[in-house]
Amino acid sequence: MSFLTVLVAALFYLAAVIFVTGVVYRIWLYAKVPAPLRIATTPAPVTKGGVVLRMFREVAFFESLFKSNKLLWILAALFHYGLALVLFRHLRYFLDPVPMVVELAQPFGKYAAFAMILGLLGLWARRFVIDRVRYITSPSDHLMLGLLVLIGLSGALTTFVAHTDIVALKDFARGLLTFDLKPLPGDPLLVIHLTLVAVLMIVFPYSKLLHGVGVFFSPTRNMVDNPREQRHLAPWARKLEEEKS
Amino acid sequence: MAKANFEVPEITGVTEVPAVQPDTMAHLETFRAKPEFMEALGFPGEMPEDWKEKAIEAMGDLLKKYRSLQVFLDACVKCGACTDKCHYFLGTADPKNMPVARQDLLRKVYRRYFTLAGKFFPKLVGAVDLTEEVLHDWYNYYHQCSQCRRCSVFCPYGIDTAEISMAAREIMDRIGVGDKYSNEIIGKVFRIGNNLGLPEPALADTLEGLEEDVYDDTGVRVRYPLDEKGAEILLVTPSADFFAEPHVDGLMGYGKVFHELGVSWTLSSYASEAANFGMFIGSYENMRKVSLRIRKAALDLGVKRIVFGECGHAWRVAYAFLNTLAGPFDFLDPNYPVPQHICEFTWEAIQAGKLNLDPSANDDMVVTFHDSCNVARATRMGDKPGGQFEIPRNVIKAVCNNYVDMPHGTIKEATFCCGGGGGLLTDDLMELRVKGAKPRMDALKSVTEEYGVTHMAAICAICKSQFTKVIPYYGFDMDQIVSVHQLVSNAIILTGEGEGGEEEEESAEDAA
Ligand code: SF4
Ligand code: SF4
Numbered sequence: 001m002s003f004l005t006v007l008v009a010a011l012f013y014l015a016a017v018i019f020v021t022g023v024v025y026r027i028w029l030y031a032k033v034p035a036p037l038r039i040a041t042t043p044a045p046v047t048k049g050g051v052v053l054r055m056f057r058e059v060a061f062f063e064s065l066f067k068s069n070k071l072l073w074i075l076a077a078l079f080h081y082g083l084a085l086v087l088f089r090h091l092r093y094f095l096d097p098v099p100m101v102v103e104l105a106q107p108f109g110k111y112a113a114f115a116m117i118l119g120l121l122g123l124w125a126r127r128f129v130i131d132r133v134r135y136i137t138s139p140s141d142h143l144m145l146g147l148l149v150l151i152g153l154s155g156a157l158t159t160f161v162a163h164t165d166i167v168a169l170k171d172f173a174r175g176l177l178t179f180d181l182k183p184l185p186g187d188p189l190l191v192i193h194l195t196l197v198a199v200l201m202i203v204f205p206y207s208k209l210l211h212g213v214g215v216f217f218s219p220t221r222n223m224v225d226n227p228r229e230q231r232h233l234a235p236w237a238r239k240l241e242e243e244k245s
Numbered sequence: 246m247a248k249a250n251f252e253v254p255e256i257t258g259v260t261e262v263p264a265v266q267p268d269t270m271a272h273l274e275t276f277r278a279k280p281e282f283m284e285a286l287g288f289p290g291e292m293p294e295d296w297k298e299k300a301i302e303a304m305g306d307l308l309k310k311y312r313s314l315q316v317f318l319d320a321c322v323k324c325g326a327c328t329d330k331c332h333y334f335l336g337t338a339d340p341k342n343m344p345v346a347r348q349d350l351l352r353k354v355y356r357r358y359f360t361l362a363g364k365f366f367p368k369l370v371g372a373v374d375l376t377e378e379v380l381h382d383w384y385n386y387y388h389q390c391s392q393c394r395r396c397s398v399f400c401p402y403g404i405d406t407a408e409i410s411m412a413a414r415e416i417m418d419r420i421g422v423g424d425k426y427s428n429e430i431i432g433k434v435f436r437i438g439n440n441l442g443l444p445e446p447a448l449a450d451t452l453e454g455l456e457e458d459v460y461d462d463t464g465v466r467v468r469y470p471l472d473e474k475g476a477e478i479l480l481v482t483p484s485a486d487f488f489a490e491p492h493v494d495g496l497m498g499y500g501k502v503f504h505e506l507g508v509s510w511t512l513s514s515y516a517s518e519a520a521n522f523g524m525f526i527g528s529y530e531n532m533r534k535v536s537l538r539i540r541k542a543a544l545d546l547g548v549k550r551i552v553f554g555e556c557g558h559a560w561r562v563a564y565a566f567l568n569t570l571a572g573p574f575d576f577l578d579p580n581y582p583v584p585q586h587i588c589e590f591t592w593e594a595i596q597a598g599k600l601n602l603d604p605s606a607n608d609d610m611v612v613t614f615h616d617s618c619n620v621a622r623a624t625r626m627g628d629k630p631g632g633q634f635e636i637p638r639n640v641i642k643a644v645c646n647n648y649v650d651m652p653h654g655t656i657k658e659a660t661f662c663c664g665g666g667g668g669l670l671t672d673d674l675m676e677l678r679v680k681g682a683k684p685r686m687d688a689l690k691s692v693t694e695e696y697g698v699t700h701m702a703a704i705c706a707i708c709k710s711q712f713t714k715v716i717p718y719y720g721f722d723m724d725q726i727v728s729v730h731q732l733v734s735n736a737i738i739l740t741g742e743g744e745g746g747e748e749e750e751e752s753a754e755d756a757a
Contacts, residue, residue, distance in 0.1 A: 026319075035312040036529065038565045039405065041397045041622055043630035043658065058401070067659075068326040068399035076324070076401075126325065131265045133325035135340045136349065138371035140362070141323050206362050207370075211402055214320030219313045220394075220403035225625055227565045228582045231572045236310055237529065 005172070005184040008194055012176055015198040022205020023213060030217040036234035044225035051224050058221055072126070079119030085112035086155070093166075093173040110159055117152040120145055144207065147200055154193035164190045251676045253718045254336055258691035260655075260684045262329040263338035270339040274381075275388045275673050278428040280421075285432045286531055289421040296420040297375050301358050303419040304351075304412075308359065310529075313408040318355045320402040321345060327396040327404070332661045333389055336680035341386045344396035344406040350382050351413050380422070387413040388424055389677055391667035392525065392558075393618035398658050410667070411527025418526055427522045427668035434535055439484035439518035445471075448514055451487045459497055465739040467504045469496075469512070472546070476511035478503070479543050481519045481563075481584070482554025483706035491728045492709055495555050498730030501737045502591050505600055510552075516542035519559035520706065524566075525668030532562065536571040549577055551584040555728060557617030557705030558666065560586055564624040588704060589626050591733060592636045595643045601738040604646045610700045611647040612732065613692050614638055615685065615712075616660035617705035631657075637704055637729055644736035649696040655688040663703075665711025678711060679718050686719045702727050 045051045057063040062080075066073045089109025092098045124145045127137045158164045165185045175182035184191070204210065216222065233241070280290025293299055308315050327344040329335065334342040341347060349371070356363030356372035363372030373379060392407035417423060433442040443451075452469040459467045470476065480503075486496040503510045516538045523532030543551055551574070553563045563584045568574065574583040582589075594600050614637060626632040634657045642648050655661055664681030692698040703709050703726060713723040 030312060030316055033309060033312040033315050036310065037569060039313060039408065039623070041394060041403055041405065041658075042625055042633065044625075046625075046628070046630060058403075062401055064399055064403065065324075065326055065401040068330070068401075072324060072326055130325065132262075132328035132340065132343060133323075135265055136323050136325060136328065136343065136345050138323070139368065140366075140370045143369070206360070208320075208322045211320045211322050214316050215402045217312060217316045218320065218403040219316070220397050220405050225630065227568055228584075231569050233569060234310070237533075237569075240530065240533065 002183060002186070004186060004191065005181060008184055008191065008198075009172075009176060009181055011195065011198045015201040019201040019204055023210075026205055026210060026213055030214070034234035034236065035219045035223070036232070036237050038223055038225070038227040038232055039219050040223035040225050041220040042225060044223065046225050048224055051222055055216065055222060059215060072123075075119045075122040075126070077119070078115045079123060082112040082114075082116030082119060085109045086116060086152075093170050094177060096170075096174060113152055113156040113159065117149060117156065120149050120152065124149070140207065144203075144209065147196060147203075151193060151196045151200065154189050154196065158187065158189045158193060162187060162189050249676075249679060249718060251679075254680055254683045256683060256686045256690050256719055258687055258694060260335055260687045262335065265340045266338040267340055270333075270337045270342065270389060270677065271385065273389065273674065273677055274385050275669070275671060276425040278423040278425045282425070282428045282432050283418070283421060283423050285435065286418070286423075286428055286526075286528070288418045288423060288428075292421045296380075299420045300375060300380075300416055301354075303416040304355065305359070307412050307415065308355075311408070311412065313405065314412050317348070317402075317404045317408060318352050321348060321352070321404055322402075324401065327400050327406075330396050330399050331390075331406075332393070332395070332664060332684045333391070333677065333681045336664070336683035337677070341382065342389055344400075344404075347386055347390055347406055348404065348409045350379070350386055351409055354379060380417075383413050383417060384422060384424075387417070388669065388674070391618070391662045391664065391669055391681070393662035393666055394622040395618065395659070395662065398622060407667070411524070413527075414525070415527035418528065423526070424668065426671035426673075427525050430520075431522045431526070431531055431535065434518055434522075434538070438515050438538070440520050440522070441484045441487070443484060443487060443517065445514035448487060448512070448517060452512070455493070455497060455500070459500070463739050463742045465504075465742050467497075467500050467739065469500050470510065471512050472514055473509070473511040474546050476509040476546060476548055478508055478510035478550045478552050479516075479539075479546060479548040480510055480512055480552050480554060480587075481516055481539055481542075481559075482512070482587075483519045483556040483559055484517055485706040485710060486554055487517075489706075489710060490713070491724075491726055491731050492555075492706055494731035494734055495728030496730075498728065498732075498734030498737070499554060499587055501734055501739060502587075502594060502600065502730070505737065505739060506594055511546060511548070513542035513546060515545070519553050519556045519563065521559060521562040522668055524558060524562050529570075532566065533570045536562065536567055539567065540571040540574070543574070544576065550581050551577065552587055552590055553584050554587050555704040555706065555730060557619040557707060559706075560617075561619040561623040586626050586636075587730065588637045588640055589632075591730070592627075592640050592643075595640065601740070602644055602733075602736045603738055604644050604736050606735045607645040607732055608647070610645065610727075610732075611649060611696060611698045612641060612645050612700045612702055612727070613649050613651050613689070613698045614641055614656075614729075615651075615663065615701050615703045615708060616656050617703060617708050618660060618662045618666060620704060621658055621660045634658075637702075640729060641702055641732060644732045649692055649698055651688040651692050655684065661685045661688065663705075663708040663711040664715065666705075666707050670707050670711055679715050682711070682715045682719070686716065686721075689716075689721070690719075700725050700727050702729050702732060704729050
């Protein structure tokens with residue numbers, strides 16, 4: 001087993017642990033903090049089913065962003081939908097046998113990488129061109145974009161230019177899952193790609209990338225509009241009631 | 246046109262997004278509350294030595310109490326979708342009035358003290374220590390947010406800068422740094438019962454005067470009762486309704502509607518205020534204390550229903566929070582929502598054909614409607630989402646022949662704040678109020694030119710006060726602002742009215 005294989009594998013295990021514990025901790029934290037008042041942005045759904053729909057539209061179609069800014073919506077859609085397809089395509093490296101849908105998605109997934117990179121470059125350009133966005137941008141925003149672009153580029157290059165040994169790669173990936181290490185093909189591009197992905201997983205729970213989790217807990221989006229029908233007393237607020245009455 | 250010692254923006258009918266001009270509003274700082282007023286609300290009177298630690302401690306406490314704060318401080322991706330949505334940014338070009346930048350003032354301190362990235366790599370993620378300079382920015386710019394929630398509509402994560410502003414104000418209050426306007430007003434509510442400090446005899450006097458005015462106008466004795474035990478309905482209305490123009494014309498209207506329906510109703514001197522400035526300063530405890538006065542008044546007077554008069558944030562506290570803060574209201578008639586908005590009440594009466602209306606009484610006006618931010622984005626009327634837009638419009642259309650909406654993107658959920666909400670309706674912030682009204686003034690100008698709109702109706706005491714004060718700066722006339730129930734009042738033909746002669750004509754002209 002080469003040193004490189006062990007190193008990359010170790011990095012991935014570390015990244016996975018940090019990613020999972022970090023995200024679980026955040027979810028636990030958000031779930032634990034009470035939401036003492038109804039603050040849905042209205043008009044809001046009056047039933048739970050309505051809220052599920054609202055959330056779905058928000059997560060799947062970026063409804064609010066669409067209302068807000070069409071160009072930004074297009075760039076965000078290019079990036080996120082592109083990324084989703086690319087990720088879906090990557091399942092072929094982990095699943096054996098490869099399910100039909102994943103197989104069918106391969107060509108789309110391959111070219112989705114370009115949509116993703118295009119979207120990212122557009123988003124990045126906004127940070128230089130639009131004075132308001134420039135004002136609110138901090139170095140970490142550039143770094144995140146840079147990281148994602150590099151991941152996209154290195155991945156696309158291994159797919160389209162410097163082909164890597166996919167069979168060996170798949171063995172390595174499945175080996176990671178089954179704790180039965182197999183050698184990693186030593187292409188530099190592939191190693192770069194994998195290392196950057198591990199870095200992304202590590203920073204995910206500690207950065208704004210966490211918005212993917214936050215949106216589900218956003219009280220203005222996930223609350224049912226029913227305050228006249230129902231009291232919503234947080235535990236700490238109930239204490240006030242007990243003290244004074 | 247009113248005079249100003251600052252530059253009044255030019256209105257063109259379309260609001261352009263300005264280029265960023267840092268610090269144009271850095272000089273504007275609202276007066277601070279004196280120690281006695283801070284202490285009356287349970288806050289320290291002076292800044293303690295260890296104010297930094299206390300402030301961080303307060304932030305930590307709020308992070309544990311409000312999921313909104315925790316999630317909103319984390320979730321922002323700096324996408325910039327909100328940057329051109331705030332009326333204060335559009336009117337002042339100061340980048341710290343962009344919602345995300347306003348949040349960042351608090352977020353950068355949160356990051357420094359509460360996140361790993363901010364502890365280890367502050368420069369990278371824009372985290373900073375809490376310093377006097379930062380506190381100064383907090384004070385200035387969290388008092389340049391009217392908590393209108395327009396930004397939250399457009400943010401992909403629903404981040405509501407109003408929540409951040411409220412939290413920031415509470416943190417500052419807890420270290421003895423509070424603003425004079427809101428805190429003194431809350432003090433007045435605790436001592437006297439309303440924001441204006443009108444004691445019971447003054448109220449009784451005013452209401453008697455109203456009865457006479459209505460009698461002179463119509464020849465009908467409409468009652469405006471105060472503290473009447475056993476009445477069916479308790480009306481809670483903003484205290485501006487008792488004397489300010491055009492608010493008081495709205496109060497006349499409520500009375501006429503109740504009169505025509507033959508229901509008994511009363512105001513309460515103890516709870517003679519619908520407004521609840523506890524919300525503006527983000528203080529659950531103070532908001533709750535003010536709300537409990539309404540519960541007590543309802544119990545003492547033995548009423549069966551509670552109806553709220555025209556006021557925006559008051560309706561938010563009433564609709565969205567009252568039941569939670571001061572409920573359960575199981576001693577009231579379960580057939581009606583608690584509380585009800587006067588527009589819901591009047592619209593029901595209109596639908597049931599119980600009011601005799603003559604919309605031609607308002608034929609001298611072409612009316613448009615300003616959706617108040619709190620009503621539009623934080624509440625509902627009726628049982629369908631969006632009722633808060635339809636019901637007031639339905640009422641207006643039932644009493645007015647000429648109605649036009651302002652342009653799409655400036656009304657309903659995208660409505661622009663009047664510029665004076667959120668506890669900013671004070672003369673020391675006049676520059677901000679005038680500039681912040683610009684987007685609404687642009688919209689008003691466009692319908693004035695296109696459709697000949699003459700009047701803008703509102704259902705909020707703050708909107709009405711703010712507009713009557715600032716629209717002269719833009720070349721409009723303060724009489725162009727009307728209450729929705731003033732229009733109702735003009736159009737209602739009271740039972741028995743007109744038997745005495747020609748008064749009807751006159752009342753229509755008075756209002757014009
Ligand atoms: S729209 Fe929301 S996520 Fe985007 S910058 Fe504004 S607050 Fe942040
Ligand atoms: S709540 Fe309103 S005033 Fe405050 S930042 Fe958002 S848009 Fe501006």
